[in-house]
Amino acid sequence: MTVQPRNSRNESRVDALERATCPHCWHRFEPHETLAVARHTGLRSPSVVEGALRFRPSRFSEAGNPIDPMGEECLELACPRCFLVISRSNLGIPPLFASIVGAPASGKSYYLATATWMLRQTLPLFGWAVTDASPHDNAIIQSNEQRLFLPADPHRPVMLAKTDQSGGDLYSRVDLRGRSELLLRPFQFLLTPAAAAQGNGSPKRLLVLYDNAGEHFLPGSALGTDATRHLAQSRVILFLFDPTQDPRMRAVCRQDDPQVTKGPRGGGFVEAVTRQELILGEMAHRIRLIKNAKPSDPLKASLIVILAKADLHEPFGAVLRDQSPVVRSGQHASLDLDLIREMSKLCRSVIHKSCPEFVACAEATARKVLYIPASALGCSPEETHAADGSVFFGIKPERIRPLWVEVPFLLALQSLDPTSFPGLARPTPVAGANGQESRR
């Protein structure tokens, strides 16, 4: 795809494209406004964080790539507002923004890494391929996936670090019209219908996800107001409800998980995050502020409450292990929506029994709320002694069995494109010995 201006010879091609949305600052712009990043090392821009000059291209190579003022062919593009590098997939491919929300240590980073890994395995069953739209931006999530699923030594416990609140590779500090803002790095996945699915005209999709530090979602977080602005773009919000952070839910969890007795990271429980409905309320408040909506307006986004770490709560551990809503029949897969609805009802009633105020808040926040139990690990982490004498909650990769983590994303895709992600019309019996129909 080129970024040639309107008066170029490719005018009709540019006009056919939709407006683009920057995944860093969510500015919407026409494709011809896209900037190019100069390749010549002598072209620097002191006002840009990443250094190289950004410019509106007027000359193009044979291949349609911009040429910088020193004659070098440029391969990188940038947003005209925040100047951060964007992927070519950000031009013309409809994005599906999804936000993952939850208290510190509610399991967001483990959830995200296991869900993206499982989507890479599951979406091909529906005829879709998953690739990294921006390998540079996705490096963090790729390395988390590798650590959990493809380690050199699967017997050696590993852990994912707590997400930084600022700094590190996850953030870019930019100057937006004189105001310094902290922008969170997006993880972007290109979903492409495979040859078999292309016949029905399904367009490619760009799934855009973010991994915030939980502190960003706490009421009063100054850093969080900038870093969670993606919430207002999202069509689907996944709220991770952590049963280990509420004493009433903790009481009905498996007690042999170190988080249940020592707190989610072994340093005790933090009272400020016990009431998870306050985090949900703060999230809704921020979205309404950005959208200039009335406090009584329900959010337009779908809200999926994920009962995280569901391995801690029977019957979910066993049921999720035995039943998958992804049903394969020959070359095709479909989603057992009846099973998902049944689990949603069960999950709602379990949370409601211990935390009725949370359910009331969720249902006052969005028009449509689904409750999905999921477990990133499928088992508990273990107290592990590191070589330097410190203790951490580690997990042996050989024990990891994610349960239902990809289901919320499959549901979001199903509501956008029911032809590619068909729902099963009726509950279907599990796997026949003849292999005609099977659950993944």
Ligand SMILES: Nc1nc2c(ncn2[C@@H]2O[C@H](COP(=O)(O)OP(=O)(O)OP(=O)(O)O)[C@@H](O)[C@H]2O)c(=O)[nH]1
């Ligand atoms: N039992 C169980 N524990 C889990 C699961 N997923 C994550 N955990 C534990 O939850 C703790 C926190 O997980 P993280 O993914 O780092 O939490 P986070 O929400 O990203 O935390 P912040 O980055 O601080 O916002 C870790 O100690 C994990 O071992 C799960 O599926 N089951």
Ligand SMILES: [Mg+2]
């Ligand atoms: Mg995290």
Ligand SMILES: [Zn+2]
């Ligand atoms: Zn931008």
